[in-house]
Each structure stands twice: as structure tokens, then as C-alpha cells.
Amino acid sequence: xxxxxxxxxxxxxxxxxxxxxxxxxxxxxxxxxxxxxxxxxxxxxxxxxxxxxxxxxxxxxxxxxxxxxxxxxxxxxxxxxxxxxxxxxxxxxxxxxxxxxxxxxxxxxxxxxxxxxxxxxxxxxxxxxxxxxxxxxxxxxxxxxxxxxxxxxxxxxxxxxxxxxxxxxxxxxxxxxxxxxxxxxxxxxxxxxxxxxxxxxxxxxxxxxxxxxxxxxxxxxxxxxxxxxxxxxxxxxxxxxxxxxxxxxxxxxxxxxxxxxxxxxxxxxxxxxxxxxxxxxxxxxxxxxxxxxxxxxxxxxxxxxxxxxxxxxxxxxxxxxxxxxxxxxxxxxxxxxxxxxxxxxxxxxxxxxx
Amino acid sequence: xxxxxxxxxxxxxxxxxxxxxxxxxxxxxxxxxxxxxxxxxxxxxxxxxxxxxxxxxxxxxxxxxxxxxxxxxxxxxxxxxxxxxxxxxxxxxxxxxxxxxxxxxxxxxxxxxxxxxxxxxxxxxxxxxxxxxxxxxxxxxxxxxxxxxxxxxxxxxxxxxxxxxxxxxxxxxxxxxxxxxxxxxxxxxxxxxxxxxxxxxxxxxxxxxxxxxxxxxxxxxxxxxxxxxxxxxxxxxxxxxxxxxxxxxxxxxxxxxxxxxxxxxxxxxxxxxxxxxxxxxxxxxxxxxxxxxxxxxxxxxxxxxxxxxxxxxxxxxxxxxxxxxxxxxxxxxxxxxxxxxxxxxxxxxxxxxx
Numbered sequence: 001x002x003x004x005x006x007x008x009x010x011x012x013x014x015x016x017x018x019x020x021x022x023x024x025x026x027x028x029x030x031x032x033x034x035x036x037x038x039x040x041x042x043x044x045x046x047x048x049x050x051x052x053x054x055x056x057x058x059x060x061x062x063x064x065x066x067x068x069x070x071x072x073x074x075x076x077x078x079x080x081x082x083x084x085x086x087x088x089x090x091x092x093x094x095x096x097x098x099x100x101x102x103x104x105x106x107x108x109x110x111x112x113x114x115x116x117x118x119x120x121x122x123x124x125x126x127x128x129x130x131x132x133x134x135x136x137x138x139x140x141x142x143x144x145x146x147x148x149x150x151x152x153x154x155x156x157x158x159x160x161x162x163x164x165x166x167x168x169x170x171x172x173x174x175x176x177x178x179x180x181x182x183x184x185x186x187x188x189x190x191x192x193x194x195x196x197x198x199x200x201x202x203x204x205x206x207x208x209x210x211x212x213x214x215x216x217x218x219x220x221x222x223x224x225x226x227x228x229x230x231x232x233x234x235x236x237x238x239x240x241x242x243x244x245x246x247x248x249x250x251x252x253x254x255x256x257x258x259x260x261x262x263x264x265x266x267x268x269x270x271x272x273x274x275x276x277x278x279x280x281x282x283x284x285x286x287x288x289x290x291x292x293x294x295x296x297x298x299x300x301x302x303x304x305x306x307x308x309x310x311x312x313x314x315x316x317x318x319x320x321x322x323x324x325x326x327x328x329x330x331x332x333x334x335x336x337x338x339x340x341x342x343x344x345x346x347x348x349x350x351x352x353x354x
Numbered sequence: 355x356x357x358x359x360x361x362x363x364x365x366x367x368x369x370x371x372x373x374x375x376x377x378x379x380x381x382x383x384x385x386x387x388x389x390x391x392x393x394x395x396x397x398x399x400x401x402x403x404x405x406x407x408x409x410x411x412x413x414x415x416x417x418x419x420x421x422x423x424x425x426x427x428x429x430x431x432x433x434x435x436x437x438x439x440x441x442x443x444x445x446x447x448x449x450x451x452x453x454x455x456x457x458x459x460x461x462x463x464x465x466x467x468x469x470x471x472x473x474x475x476x477x478x479x480x481x482x483x484x485x486x487x488x489x490x491x492x493x494x495x496x497x498x499x500x501x502x503x504x505x506x507x508x509x510x511x512x513x514x515x516x517x518x519x520x521x522x523x524x525x526x527x528x529x530x531x532x533x534x535x536x537x538x539x540x541x542x543x544x545x546x547x548x549x550x551x552x553x554x555x556x557x558x559x560x561x562x563x564x565x566x567x568x569x570x571x572x573x574x575x576x577x578x579x580x581x582x583x584x585x586x587x588x589x590x591x592x593x594x595x596x597x598x599x600x601x602x603x604x605x606x607x608x609x610x611x612x613x614x615x616x617x618x619x620x621x622x623x624x625x626x627x628x629x630x631x632x633x634x635x636x637x638x639x640x641x642x643x644x645x646x647x648x649x650x651x652x653x654x655x656x657x658x659x660x661x662x663x664x665x666x667x668x669x670x671x672x673x674x675x676x677x678x679x680x681x682x683x684x685x686x687x688x689x690x691x692x693x694x695x696x697x698x699x700x701x702x703x704x705x706x707x708x
Binding site: 038075079082083086087089091092093110113114115116117118139141142144145146147149150151152153154224305306308310311312313 | 392429433436437440441443445446447467468469470471472493495496498499500501503504505506507508578659660662664665666667
């Protein structure tokens with residue numbers, strides 16, 4: 001696989017260059033892109049001796065690290081990182097290279113977007129989830145005590161480098177994590193994804209299709225005024241699961257459970273056929289999913305209150321009417337759903353997984 | 355005075371509506387604009403019983419307050435405010451109304467720009483300085499231990515309400531503070547400002563010209579890639595004075611001293627004539643300016659290191675070649691200046707004010 005695609009987000013004035021391929025970090029193209037810049041690499045600390053130190057040495061760049069895990073995605077960590085960047089004397093022409101999984105991409109992207117009112121940014125995702133989700137679409141994010149991603153910016157990186165050779169050493173659990181977002185893309189947009197995943201859930205073509213799907217959606221609605229909302233399928237319940245688990249559950253796993261539950265809800269509300277739901281359920285039941293230890297229905301219902309899609313306190317959910325198609329409701333891409341139906345969906349979910 | 359102007363920043367997709375006039379907050383127009391929205395007012399705590407509680411009651415809006423003074427412009431205050439907003443259940447359609455001086459405008463604007471990745475924002479500046487500076491141009495800002503405004507975003511408000519009736523109760527010191535930025539606009543862009551100010555420094559026409567000047571500059575370069583830099587005239591030395599004074603000195607006062615010093619530097623480098631500099635010096639010497647108690651030349655030279663205009667560690671300064679005209683250097687609007695010349699300028703400044 002050796003693909004190079006150039007995309008231009010309509011979000012701002014920055015054109016984002018997307019590089020997608022195998023062994024990209026060793027390629028002459030990338031070396032050139034990166035060597036031309038004054039860079040600081042900010043990597044997940046777990047990657048320090050794995051890839052980060054080597055890359056920093058190759059580029060003659062400084063290296064900073066951030067802690068691993070969702071709990072690192074806090075304002076305190078962001079503040080500390082900004083202090084370190086200012087301390088080392090970054091200026092507005094210093095490119096920040098984020099190297100790591102979704103947490104690192106979200107956190108470092110946020111810091112780059114607010115430090116000196118915006119530093120040039122290059123994203124190098126190292127997990128499957130980050131390749132298909134966090135790295136694409138220009139969103140940065142920080143969690144708060146009230147929920148996930150409640151703080152953030154829309155900020156385009158100058159380049160995204162998706163090097164699938166990182167996947168060779170990806171732990172089994174991380175495949176499942178990425179698959180949650182990939183299958184979601186199958187449910188809302190590209191039905192061929194489900195068929196591919198049924199045959200071989202590690203097919204590299206899944207990465208390409210998920211990334212292409214996300215780009216196609218984001219390009220139509222970079223600021224999430226409408227269509228882009230469909231990317232939130234599975235996320236109303238997914239984010240709430242993450243919040244109540246105190247981020248013990250992985251994002252992709254939470255989205256996988258959320259996607260199954262919101263498919264159930266789509267059927268329960270009369271939009272999705274029983275046949276298609278059964279097909280979805282069959283695929284998801286093959287995955288090693290489980291509810292978090294701290295799961296409690298009332299805590300989940302409470303967590304819905306802080307969902308970013310809510311308007312006037314009403315919980316709104318993205319729904320599908322067939323595999324590969326999210327629904328539009330009068331210009332909106334989510335629908336207010338009653339507490340009763342949400343509760344019923346959780347009751348069903350508990351029967352499956354508790 | 356009853357002016358309504360509509361401006362559209364090219365920064366993003368939001369069109370900013372500018373209302374400039376007398377007794378606007380009592381006008382039917384404004385009432386309509388604000389009553390149509392679900393609002394939260396975030397006001398400087400010093401205004402709580404002066405205007406804020408009354409406005410909140412009139413609009414049926416919730417009221418939050420932030421501390422007064424530059425020290426409030428910290429990430430800790432921002433974090434606390436975000437927690438309060440989330441706690442009260444804001445959603446992406448809740449408009450945040452910032453009511454106060456420059457500190458409140460910068461801080462609340464920053465919070466609105468990152469909370470839920472951006473809430474609709476309306477700015478109501480209550481000081482002369484905030485009317486001509488912080489409220490116009492789409493910049494938000496937070497200070498760090500390394501210097502002023504080192505964290506921030508570019509984020510357009512939906513409306514700016516400049517109600518000059520606030521100026522009736524403006525303390526004398528605050529006139530001086532606003533005049534610092536107004537006179538700067540005269541030096542870099544609109545020579546008629548200096549002539550007006552010489553006659554009557556409280557002429558309301560000064561507000562209009564300063565705001566119009568800033569809009570004209572920002573519209574040509576919203577993202578500060580070039581021309582907009584000229585707004586930083588007086589700010590290299592001004593910001594450094596603020597930093598070393600630990601924000602004891604007011605921003606406009608620091609900019610006034612900085613503008614005079616950078617006019618001296620412009621002359622010293624051979625760009626500004628002795629005659630025009632003498633005219634500037636004469637006007638500035640009539641103002642009640644003084645260096646901060648904590649002034650020390652070596653601390654100031656050190657503070658220059660964190661200026662946002664720096665590239666590769668070189669301090670860069672905006673210069674003027676005549677009253678009303680900032681200079682362009684080969685596409686750039688600031689020039690690298692040696693430590694020697696900076697030191698010489700500070701030596702001169704100390705002779706005038708110490």
C-alpha cells in the first residue's frame with residue numbers, strides 16, 4: 001500500500017496534507033516534509049524509546065512526552081505542556097508533531113491550537129483508533145469532570161501521516177478499539193465496511209475506507225452544523241459509558257457497545273428493520289465487548305445530560321434506517337429521544353452484557 | 355451618536371455584527387437581539403451590582419461573575435468558569451455574553467471559544483480600552499507565567515456592542531488606559547487621531563476612529579499573517595513592562611510608554627524624522643505616565659524573549675516612518691532589532707521616566 005492523498009478541509013485557511021501508506025516515516029517524502037521545519041515532537045511517554053527518540057534524533061528535533069491514558073487529557077496536563085513549550089522558546093513557526101494514540105492526538109492538538117494562538121501541527125497517529133478517528137477531522141479535545149471532550153477547538157493540522165506499519169506491533173486489544181469506530185463508519189455511511197470486517201477484521205483496506213468516509217463527511221460539514229453529527233452515532237451511549245467507567249473502558253469499545261445499542265434504539269423507534277438489526281447484532285456479538293465494572297443505569301442516564309448534542313436539556317441521538325445510512329430529520333441529523341426509550345435501550349443492553 | 359455598523363470578519367464563517375452608539379443597552383434593537391437568545395451573562399464581579407444584575411434580570415438570563423484584574427486572566431479562572439457553565443447545563447446554542455473590560459472580554463472569549471468547542475459569543479466592553487482593543491478583532495487570550503496573552507484562540511463573536519454611555523462613569527485612570535491604544539492607532543494608521551487627541555482627549559470621535567481603524571486592518575489580515583502585526587506597535591516594550599510589573603501597570607499605559615519608546619527606536623534606526631518624533635514626544639509627555647515600581651532593565655530584556663513576534667530567538671519590533679504609518683519590510687511588518695538598540699532605547703526611556 002502506498003497512497004498519498006491531499007485533502008483540503010474547508011474549515012479554515014490551512015490545507016491539510018494527508019499521507020497514508022506503509023513505512024512512511026522511513027520514506028524520503030516524509031523526511032523532506034519534516035526536515036524542512038523547526039519541530040518539537042510531543043509523544044506518548046510509552047513511545048519514547050519505541051519510536052519517538054529515534055524520530056527526534058533523525059529530525060534533530062526536541063522531544064517532549066505526555067502521560068498515557070485518557071486521564072492525561074486534562075487541562076492540567078495541557079497547561080504543563082504549554083509551560084514546557086514556552087520554556088523551550090517555541091515561536092509561531094515551530095511545528096508541533098503529535099505522536100501517539102487518540103489521547104495524545106487530541107491533547108497535543110488542543111495545546112498546539114491555543115499556544116501562541118496556534119502553532120503549525122502535524123499528526124502522526126500510532127494506533128488504529130487514532131488513525132481512523134482522532135487524527136482526521138480537525139477536532140481537538142480535553143475532558144472535564146462533567147464528561148469527555150467537553151473542551152476543545154476546531155483546528156486543522158498541516159499534515160496527517162497515517163503509517164500503517166505501526167499496526168504491525170499493535171496489541172490485540174487496540175484492534176478491537178479501532179474496530180469500534182471503523183464499524184460505526186460502516187453503519188452510518190459505507191455498507192461495504194461491514195462485509196469486509198465480517199471476512200477479516202484486520203484487513204488494511206478497512207483503514208483506508210474508514211479514513212475516506214470520515215474525510216468525505218467532514219469536508220461537507222467541517223464545523224458540525226449538520227451532516228457531521230452522524231459521526232456521533234454510538235457516541236451518546238458510548239461517551240456516557242466512558243464517563244461512568246471513569247475512562248476504564250476504551251473509547252472504541254465504548255463506541256462499539258454504543259453503536260449496537262443505538263442500532264437497537266433505531267429498530268425500537270421503527271426506523272431500522274429487524275433483519276438488518278439481527279445482522280448487526282450477530283457481527284457485534286462476535287466481538288469481545290463488556291460493560292464497564294462501574295456501570296449503573298442511573299449514572300448513565302445522568303451522564304447523558306452533558307452530551308454536546310443536547311439542546312434545551314433534551315438528549316438527541318443519531319439513528320440509522322439501514323446499514324450504511326444515518327438518518328436526516330428535517331435538516332438535523334439527530335433526534336430527541338425520550339427518557340423512556342433510552343431507559344428501555346439500556347435495559348436491553350444489560351440483558352445482553354450483564 | 356447613534357451608529358450601527360455591520361462588519362464581517364473573514365476569519366471564519368461567523369459574521370460579526372458591530373453596534374456602536376449611545377445608550378444601546380436600553381435600545382429596542384439590542385433588547386430584541388438579546389431576548390431572542392438563550393443567554394448566560396459573564397461579568398466582571400465589580401459590575402455585578404452596577405449593570406450586570408440589571409441586564410440579567412431584563413433578559414431573564416443567568417449571571418456568572420469573574421474576578422477583576424489582569425491576574426484573573428489565567429487558565430485556573432478559565433477552568434473554573436467552564437465548570438460553572440457545564441454545571442448549569444449550557445449547550446451549543448447557549449450564547450455567552452461577556453460584560454466588562456479587556457480582561458473579562460479576553461478571558462470569557464477564550465472560555466466561549468473552547469467550551470463544547472465553541473459557544474455563540476456577544477461582547478459588551480465597558481471600558482474605553484476594551485472598546486477600542488480587546489472587543490474588536492476576534493482574538494481571545496490568557497496569560498501565563500512566561501508572559502501576557504501567550505495562550506488564546508482566534509474566535510469571532512456574533513456581535514460586539516460598543517455602548518459609549520458606559521464612558522460617562524469611567525474613572526480618570528481608565529481614560530488614560532484607553533488612550534494608550536487609541537494614540538497607537540494614530541501613530542500606525544490614522545494621523546487625524548493625534549490631532550484630535552491634542553485638542554480633546556475625551557472626544558468620542560476618538561472611539562469611532564480607533565474602532566474603524568482596527569476593523570480596517572483586521573479585515574485585511576484576520577489571521578495575523580502580515581499587516582495585522584502593525585497593531586503590535588508599542589507592544590514589544592509594552593508587554594514586557596506588564597510582565598515585569600506583574601501586571602501592576604495597566605495595559606494601555608504600558609502601550610503608551612511602549613509606543614513612545616518604539617517611536618524613539620524608529621527615529622534611532624533612521625526611519626522616523628526628528629521633527630515628527632518631537633511632536634510625538636511632546637504629546638506623550640503631557641500624559642501621566644510612569645515606569646512600574648518593579649522596573650529593571652535586565653528583567654525587561656529577558657521578558658522580550660517570550661514575545662510572540664519573535665522568530666528564531668530574534669526580537670522583532672513594529673516601526674513607523676511617519677505619524678500614521680507603520681512600515682513594511684519585504685512583506686513583513688516588523689523588523690529584527692539588535693539587543694544593543696533595544697538596550698539603548700531602554701536607556702533613553704529611563705532618562706525620561708526614572
